[in-house]
Amino acid sequence: MPANKKYLSKSPWQRFAKISAGFLGGYLVTMSFHLALTAWADSTTVIITAAFSAFIMWAVLFVVSFLAKNGWKIWGIYIALTIVFSTLMYLGDLYNPIV
Template identity: 45%
Template sequence: MPANKKYLTNSLSTKISKICAALIGGMIASISFHLALALWFNPNYILPTSLFSNFILWTFFMILVYWIKNPWKSWGILLFVIATSTAAIFLAKN
């Protein structure tokens, strides 16, 4: 049974933005989150488990991007996570 046309996106720029947000933005957000955790807590425990939990968090961000209809909101959420993690990394270093 084919998909209902009213739920499909017609704009090419929306499709490309969602794909980039899911792949690139989700990976950067999950890696920066785990780096912030490793700097705030013991990295001997965080880094080995981040090899597995990084892909789980990346999958969550990919689902989140496609669940939200507007790609600007998706980018906004991902950039907020990246900025918060980067600020936590900066505070842990200083």
């Protein structure tokens, strides 16, 4: 059964923004989140857990990008989250250095 046309994106740029945000932006958010966790928690435990939780988080972020009306807003949200998690990773390395 084909999709209802009223729910599909009309613009090819919006379609590109949603697909790229889901695929690449979701990956960046997922990896920056798990790297921030390794800076603040036991890195071995986080890496073992990330083998499963990273795929689940990436898949959820991929689906969320298609639920939004505007793909560029999702890109902005994903970039902002990546910056926040990268800042937490930097601060974790600054205050909890690994010897």
